[in-house]
Amino acid sequence: MRLFGVPAFLLPGPSAIAGAFWESRDLLLxxxxxxxxxxxxxxxxxxxxxxxxxxxxxRSALAERSLYPWLVVSQTLPTVAIAPILxxxxxxxxxxxxxxxxxxxFFPVTVATVDGLRATDPDLVRLMRxxxxxxxxxxxxxxxxxxxxxxxxxxxxxxxxxxxxxxxxEWVGSSEGLGFLMIQDxxxxxxxxxxxxxxxxxxxxxxxxxxxALLQRLAAPWTLVRDR
Amino acid sequence: MQGxxxxxxxxxxxxxxxxVTKGSxxxxxxxxxxxxxxxxxxxxxxxxxxxxxxxxLLAGLETPDEGMVEKDxxxxxxxxxxxxxxxxxxxxxxxxxxANVSLGLEATGAPRRAxxxxxxxxxxxxxxxEFAPVPPAALSGGMRSRVALLRTALLGRDTLxxxxxxxxxxxxxxxxxxxxxxxxxxxxxxxxxxxxHDVDEALLLADRVVVLSRRPARVALDLPVDLERPRxxxxxxxxxxxxxxxxxxxxxxxxxx
Numbered sequence: 001m002r003l004f005g006v007p008a009f010l011l012p013g014p015s016a017i018a019g020a021f022w023e024s025r026d027l028l029l030x031x032x033x034x035x036x037x038x039x040x041x042x043x044x045x046x047x048x049x050x051x052x053x054x055x056x057x058x059r060s061a062l063a064e065r066s067l068y069p070w071l072v073v074s075q076t077l078p079t080v081a082i083a084p085i086l087x088x089x090x091x092x093x094x095x096x097x098x099x100x101x102x103x104x105x106f107f108p109v110t111v112a113t114v115d116g117l118r119a120t121d122p123d124l125v126r127l128m129r130x131x132x133x134x135x136x137x138x139x140x141x142x143x144x145x146x147x148x149x150x151x152x153x154x155x156x157x158x159x160x161x162x163x164x165x166x167x168x169x170e171w172v173g174s175s176e177g178l179g180f181l182m183i184q185d186x187x188x189x190x191x192x193x194x195x196x197x198x199x200x201x202x203x204x205x206x207x208x209x210x211x212x213a214l215l216q217r218l219a220a221p222w223t224l225v226r227d228r
Numbered sequence: 229m230q231g232x233x234x235x236x237x238x239x240x241x242x243x244x245x246x247x248v249t250k251g252s253x254x255x256x257x258x259x260x261x262x263x264x265x266x267x268x269x270x271x272x273x274x275x276x277x278x279x280x281x282x283x284x285l286l287a288g289l290e291t292p293d294e295g296m297v298e299k300d301x302x303x304x305x306x307x308x309x310x311x312x313x314x315x316x317x318x319x320x321x322x323x324x325x326x327a328n329v330s331l332g333l334e335a336t337g338a339p340r341r342a343x344x345x346x347x348x349x350x351x352x353x354x355x356x357x358e359f360a361p362v363p364p365a366a367l368s369g370g371m372r373s374r375v376a377l378l379r380t381a382l383l384g385r386d387t388l389x390x391x392x393x394x395x396x397x398x399x400x401x402x403x404x405x406x407x408x409x410x411x412x413x414x415x416x417x418x419x420x421x422x423x424x425h426d427v428d429e430a431l432l433l434a435d436r437v438v439v440l441s442r443r444p445a446r447v448a449l450d451l452p453v454d455l456e457r458p459r460x461x462x463x464x465x466x467x468x469x470x471x472x473x474x475x476x477x478x479x480x481x482x483x484x485x
Contacts (some may be wrong), residue, residue: 108303113399117378121314121318123312123314123315123318124318124320126284126289126314127312127314128335129289129307129308129316130287130288130289130307130310130311130312131308131332131335131336131383132306132307132308132336133305133308133329133335133336134310134337137335138335138336141331141335142320145320145322146320148322220322222321222322222363222365225321225363225365
């Protein structure tokens with residue numbers, strides 16, 4: 001990087017970033033916790049909200065007509081712009097950040113759930129009916145597990161957004177978290193530490209993604225093998 | 229006397245003048261079919277004639293626009309009273325073979341542990357216990373059909389409706405499974421309705437062959453098959469077999485030599 005004559009204070013080298021990390025490790029790790037908490041909590045809420053809204057849209061034509069368009073609209077609004085409103089309404093605590101994360105994450109889960117349930121083989125439902133199975137048993141034994149490969153696709157997409165969501169939430173107004181630190185460091189021109197924070201966020205995002213992938217492997221291994 | 233109920237034998241399953249219209253297409257046109265207790269009836273007809281539709285009615289999965297279906301003399305209004313096996317095996321990839329076999333039992337509320345135990349016993353009875361823990365993706369086509377057939381049979385219902393269960397299999401595997409089906413039938417003492425497009429299969433397995441006409445389907449021929457049992461493949465060379473086959477092909481509108 002030195003080759004291109006970029007000054008070190010704008011683009012610090014890896015050693016400088018590592019150095020900044022080591023020097024401020026206590027500070028950084030202390031602020032990692034809240035960010036990770038917001039990201040994970042918001043993500044979990046998003047998965048539940050996404051799955052439930054997807055289920056509702058799949059089950060009810062009324063919900064599909066009334067709810068689905070509004071969910072799409074909610075995604076076209078920049079979440080970055082909604083975040084300040086949420087902070088104004090809900091204060092500087094954890095709740096608005098979790099909500100911002102949820103807004104970032106739920107939509108892929110909704111869409112995946114809708115598509116996954118829609119992809120159920122009608123012959124399979126017929127077979128279950130021929131057994132004399134109750135409606136709820138058909139759902140839990142056939143439709144829900146059949147939708148899981150799709151749902152996991154949406155969840156894997158969603159988990160990559162959750163860290164971004166948490167940082168955006170913190171930028172708007174917070175007193176802790178890596179997003180809060182980033183704002184401070186930018187103002188104080190602590191560029192190497194800023195990069196250390198970005199690296200930490202990236203590690204967090206990748207770890208969460210791998211965790212979801214591991215969960216999928218454990219909970220639904222058939223979604224990863226090619227059938228037929 | 230085609231399709232007419234006979235007073236001396238109790239009908240297990242009967243369709244009385246059933247008609248089905250989908251959109252503007254009349255699929256079944258007042259079809260009568262009486263299946264006596266313990267008999268094996270094969271249902272053949274041109275493709276698209278409505279064989280599967282009729283089977284769906286007999287299974288209680290659909291209701292006819294006109295006419296009615298009776299099981300044991302009672303009008304059939306809901307599914308779950310007869311065992312039904314669709315064209316494709318529909319094995320669930322997230323369930324092992326034994327769990328697929330027990331699916332029907334679990335779907336009707338049987339406790340999982342008991343259902344699995346029963347499924348395993350059924351697999352053992354047919355020498356398939358080594359496949360019990362594997363996922364269905366690891367099975368061959370013939371094996372998948374066996375598992376699907378066991379899943380149907382395990383329901384223990386006295387009537388089996390099979391919709392071209394061996395349609396997708398190669399000739400040899402098919403032969404194998406036809407023999408297997410007769411074994412299952414003997415074990416269950418079940419009444420069977422088999423939809424097929426294979427005249428040889430119908431004659432080899434059934435006590436009676438019912439031919440449906442082109443759409444809108446009516447019963448074109450109701451042919452008793454008085455060939456001795458047990459039937460082996462050699463029976464296909466006998467004069468009687470050839471004569472019956474000729475009659476079936478004729479009523480199907482296929483030119484005979």
